[in-house]
Amino acid sequence: MRLRVIKRLETSRKTVILVRILSVFAALMTASVVFLVYGLNPVDVYSSIFYNAFATRIGVTESVVRMIPLLLVSSGLALVFRTGFWNIGAEGQLLAGAMAAYVVAVNYGSLPSALLIPILFSVGFAAGAAWGIPPAILKAKLNVNEVISTLMLYYVLYWVFQHLIHGPWKAKEKVGQLTYGGFAHTEVIPEASHLPLIDGTRIHWPTLLIAVITSVLAYLLLTKTPWGFEMRAIGSNPDAATAAGMSYLRTVILAMVVSGGLAGIAGVGELCGVQKRFTPEFLSGYGFSGIITAWLGGNNPLSLIVTNFLYGGLLVGGEYIMITYRLPIGVVDLFNGIILFFVLAGEFLVRYRVVRR
Amino acid sequence: MTRASNGEPLVRMEGIVKRFPGVLANDHVDFELLPGEIHALLGENGAGKTTLMNILYGIYQPDEGQIFVKGRRVRIRSPRDAIRLGIGMVHQHFLLVDKHTVAENLAMGYAKSFLNPLREVKARIRDFTERYGIQVDPDAYIWQLSVGEQQKVEIVKALYAGADILILDEPTSVLTPQEARDLFNVLRRMREDGKGIVFITHKLSEVFEVADRVTVMRRGKVVGTLRVEEATKEALARMMVGRDVVFELERTPGRPGEPVLEVRDLTVLGDRGREAVRGVSFEVREGEIFGIAGVAGNGQRELVQAIVGLRRVKSGSVRVTGVDATNRSPREIAELGVGHIPEERLKFGIVPDMSVAENSVLKSYYRPPYRKGLLLDYGEIRRTAESLINEYEIAVPSPDTRARLLSGGNMQKLIVGREIRRDPKLIVASNPTFGLDVGATEYIRKLLLRKRDERKAILLVSGDLDEVIQLSDRIAVMFEGRFVGIVRPEEVTREEIGLMMSGSEVLP
Known part of the structure; x- marks a missing residue:
């Protein structure tokens, strides 16, 4: 008996949903082994993950808090991936947005919130876009591989960031009369730059609003406008697209402006809405996780919102079991990894089918 | 035309079936090659000729059917198996190392002597030149050779590996008429030597010029096998296309202007x-x-x-x-x-992942009537596609079908229609x-x-x-x-x- 893999010509919606459900189920079965090793009943663990992520008020709101940056990043990535441009450096663009917002917040903290906050978002968008444009130009002009250049630019900015918070941006601590530079973190940004929250939650609603609106706008841009037409044409067949008169450079830059800019806004939300200051652990990998959620949910805004909310819930549930069951953080990462691995492997079955011959 | 022998067939393929996703490339195909014959395999593009021969050469495995080589039933799992059975194939794209000489290309993988294989190779090349009239300079670098000369190197490569069954896939498509005539002379001399040659083509004139027998394929099936003396151009064309074909186009003298x-x-x-x-x-x-x-x-x-x-x-x-x-x-x-x-x-x-409708405005989407303000007017785009589909007889279920699913002919009609519409x-x-x-x-x-x-x-x-x-x-x-x-x-x-x-x- 031999197994062969055949590409599916069309995939029905039912198949897609069935494959997704089965992959999650298979992942839970596999991850059970890990929990059994720790002497835990997997059914208990899973029900507490589910319960604490999606069935309590705090679980749901915390899942939304994590959904916000993921949704911003993945809306942009879904667009740029359709252009055939593999932006792996959204984490760097997110950081660029946050750093630019920090500079503005610290220097113009006396402005009223109503004025300052729109400025912060605009500046964050511009900085994220600016950090995303060079790889687009390098690719169009010199055929530099964008996977490498976007990722490397993330590292460049990451170490600049580390330098700044260990040095020039480090907060001055005051104990009695003494002033000294202590831990590697910055001052808390001025009050006026803090984003308003929904009462009793940590949801910074301006960013949530922007995230939901932009996910719809990015989708409309891609599917309904001439620019989106160019992006999809270039993503599918750059030779034919350029032969038809489209500009590769212009189109890829536009896609990266959107993608980098939205990541930058996510950075503003993280700084001004959640963390309020920079610490060495400021980044929590939303820029990278967004790649996965864009891949899984990138077909339309609704599926992006759902996917990112579920992914956010997975993060919240993971943190919960880490604390409740005193599991090492590695186990939580392993659990998340197994789920993603199975879901992505399931995507293979959506696109191909295996037959016996 | 002479035929060297009427003995046992070199190759017999029976009931070969090969399926690709959505296509039945070979549908219960029978094929036979005798020693000392040039057998033309005639058919339009997509008729399944190359698939059939790729099966014989071990590149594809048949889903059903049997293959006999020199009377023995065989399973050919890879080109290596095929070469061992004495089957050689010259593809449309050549597989040669550009920066090496002809002799070096042959020494690589084929020469038997360990020390100084080039001497052995050169001697064999001289031998082939004498026997079949194939002229190649063993010391020339591949990149210096014309396409026709590279093709000869491929033929020598197959002979070197001991092929007495030679498959040529549309060999004349890259040749000038003179080079094609040289090739035919070489093939005739190989026929005299008792080798069997399969000649894949879609050009009728070549069948009459060089082949002894012809097998015609259409849509994955064999329509028939004839001796060339019994065939006429009209009859073969009808078998190939399934209807009568007009060969002459009516053309009035042009009246060039500015x-x-x-x-x-x-x-x-x-x-x-x-x-x-x-x-x-x-x-x-x-x-x-x-x-x-x-x-x-x-x-x-x-x-x-x-x-x-x-x-x-x-x-x-x-x-x-x-x-x-x-x-x-x-x-x-x-x-x-x-x-x-x-x-x-x-x-x-074309952009294969976009719809037929989108492809039909690939060069004009950015201006009215397709663009209205910031948005594209998909109603207008579809109407354009529908009118192209009608006017140019494009066979497609709907304007929303992805362009990759079109056949070559329909794709070309779409492109031509799109350009002319502008x-x-x-x-x-x-x-x-x-x-x-x-x-x-x-x-x-x-x-x-x-x-x-x-x-x-x-x-x-x-x-x-x-x-x-x-x-x-x-x-x-x-x-x-x-x-x-x-x-x-x-x-x-x-x-x-x-x-x-x-x-x-x-x-x-």
């Missing part, structure tokens, strides 16, 4: 930085088809790309309707009234019928003639000499980046053009 395209001293660099087009000058007038003939790779591709703006012009000028178009962008040139039917339609002509003054067509079936070919050729009669200027570049002769009012023959000459088809013979294609200048 020049639409003027090219002066054009020099263009090729991909490797060498001059691919070297100082070419010509003009194409309204109401005229200007044909460019030549063996592929002599600068035709670069010339076309420079004209339509896809490649930089190094020196010289291109003018369209009197306006300078040198080094303008593809969009600017298109807007001057140039329509382009590109070669490699799948690569340059009402260009100049149509640049590169190998417009390459790989199309007889019906679609006929359609496209008639359409080009009709557009000529509607006073369009047409630049036709084609590797198919018959097509150029049939359609053109004037023919330029291109060789190594230059025009060897510009002739009128009624004033020269096919043979003379063939000679010019190999660089010889002919007095008109």
